[in-house]
Amino acid sequence: MQRYFVNADPSAEITLPSEAAHHLLKVMRAGIGTKVELVLADHCVYLATVSVTEPAAKLKIIQKLLSNSELPVSVTLACGIPKTKEKPELIVQKSTELGADKIVFFEAARSISHWQGSKQKRKIERLQKIAESAAEQSHRNKIPLVEYCKSLDALISDYPATKRVVAWEESAKQGETSALAHQFNGLQAGDSMLAVFGPEGGLTETEITKMNNAGIEAVGLGPRILRTETAPLYFMAAISYAMELS
C-alpha cells in the first residue's frame, strides 16, 4: 500500500500536500475510496481512505496501525562531502531505506567538492526530497533529516551521541576486527549513535587524531576496501543486523 508523510495532527482533517496528491491521483490513478497509509506528525502510521479528490485530495482516517519500522537506535551518519553529485544521492536514498535517522555531509580535509552559499541550500533541499521519497517507499515512520556541516570541529561539537565511531581503513588493515561489534553490543534501545565516514581519499591522520581526542573511536568495516558511498551502507546494514536480527 502507498505510504505518505503528512505533517498533520491525527485529529485534524487531512489534506494531502500537492506533490503527494499528484502522485496518488495521477501516477497511482487512485480515486475516492482508495486506501493509503499515512505517517502523521506523531510518527505513527494510520490507515486512511481518499474522501475528496477535487480541488484538493482529502483523506479520512480509518484506524491507527501498530506499525513501527524504525531502528531501536537513532543513527546519524556523517559523510565527508564526496566529489560527485551521484554519491550523496545514493547515500541518502540507501541509508534512508536502511533506517538512518539523520545524514550529515561535512567539509572534510580531502573533500574536493564544497557546498557553500546557494549551492548548499539547493543540494540539501534535493537530498531531503530523496530522503522523503525513500522513506515512503521503504515504509519508514520518519523522514531522515539531511544536514550540512561546515567543518569537522562543528561536527564534533554539534552532534553528541551515546556512542560515536569513525570508520577507518587503517583500523581494518591493522587487523582490528572487534571494535564495531564492541560498540554495538554496548547499545540499548533508545540510545543514539554517530558514525563518521571520509570522502574519496579518506580521512587524514589529523582528522582521526582530532576525533579520537573527542572520544570518537576508530572502527574497521572488514578487510575489503569500501568506496566512500559503500561504507555508510555497510554500517547501516551491520547495525540493523546486530540490533534487529541477532
Added chain:
Amino acid sequence: MQRYFVNADPSAEITLPSEAAHHLLKVMRAGIGTKVELVLADHCVYLATVSVTEPAAKLKIIQKLLSNSELPVSVTLACGIPKTKEKPELIVQKSTELGADKIVFFEAARSISHWQGSKQKRKIERLQKIAESAAEQSHRNKIPLVEYCKSLDALISDYPATKRVVAWEESAKQGETSALAHQFNGLQAGDSMLAVFGPEGGLTETEITKMNNAGIEAVGLGPRILRTETAPLYFMAAISYAMELS
C-alpha cells in the same frame, strides 16, 4: 597501491593485459620502477615492479604478500533480473566490494526485462568488467563471476550450497527476526551460501513455495522494505559483519 588481476603463473614472466597496462601507464602515469600489487592465477597477492613499458608493460615480482581479503564463506547472490540497466550494475559493483563470490541474474516470474540471445552475452560481459574493476579497487583476491540463469528451476538445480536462503519481505512482515542469524551461526569457514532475491515486485508465492520445497529457507532482512538492489547489499554487509567482525 594499484592492484591488477593477471591470469598468470607466479613463476612466469608477467605481461599486463592491454587495458590494465593503459590504466597503469596512461591513467596512473606509472613508469619503470612503479610498484603495484598483482593477483595471479593462484588468487595470491604479489608485490611487483614495472620493469618494461614498451611495447608491452612487463612486471617483475618482488615478493608474495600475506594478503587475504576474501570472506571465509563463499557467497553466491542470485537476483531476479531487475527492470533497469543501472540496478544490475550497482548490485555487481557493490556486492564485489562487499565480498561476493558469484552473482547470478535469473529470469524470475516478475522480471520485466529478459536477457536473451546477444543481449544476454553483452550484459554479462559488461557486468563482468564492472566486477573486475570493483575487485581491483576493493583489493579482492578474486574477481566474482557474473552469470545468467534462464529459470528458477535451473537456479535450484545448478547452484547447490551448504546453506541456501531466499530474502522474503513477508517473512519480515510476519515478525520473523532470527532466521538469518540462525543460518549465519551454522556456517563454518569454507562453507558456501546461496542467497536469492526477487526483482521489482518481489517473488511470487509459487516461487517461494518451490524454493521452500527445495530446502531454500525464507529469511527476513529487517522491518523496512528494501529495494531490489538494496536487499543483496544488506545481505552481503550482514554476512561480513556476522562472519568477520563479530
